[in-house]
Amino acid sequence: AQVAAVVKLVDDGKLSNKLARQVVEGVLAGEGEPEQVMADRGLAMVRDDSLIQAAINEALEAHPGIVEKIRGGKVAAAGAIVGAVMKATKGQADAAQVRELVMAACGQA
The missing domain is CATH 1.10.10.410 (Arc Repressor Mutant, subunit A)
Structure with missing residues (x-):
């Protein structure tokens, strides 16, 4: 389910493929759900x-x-x-x- 959430973040353009790897590492390290890891590590795509x-x-x-x-x-x-x-x-x-x-x-x- 968490891998699917990471894939959805990539598909939605909120996360790049390269940064997705870091999110998966964070999830596997027990840092929380993909959205939380992305926010905590500041990995969201720049859209500004x-x-x-x-x-x-x-x-x-x-x-x-x-x-x-x-x-x-x-x-x-x-x-x-x-x-x-x-x-x-x-x-x-x-x-x-x-x-x-x-x-x-x-x-x-």
Whole structure:
């Protein structure tokens, strides 16, 4: 039942696959129900667009060379910016959403 609850949290977009592993570990360690472990460990997905956009803007400003590569058509370079944003949000942002926003910010949407 607890595994099903973790799967539902992932399906509902409240938890990433990567963070789900930490929730399962917490449940197995006796820290409580999945929702409780997620809350106690601060593992919920970041859904605040302004927070995500701020992290993207910061990453873009910190890596102007990568931004130029993306604008020049090397879209694979966006991975470095996405990685920086994921690090800034402690892995709690939706990587696909971050990538879309990065590409849009660099004129590649």
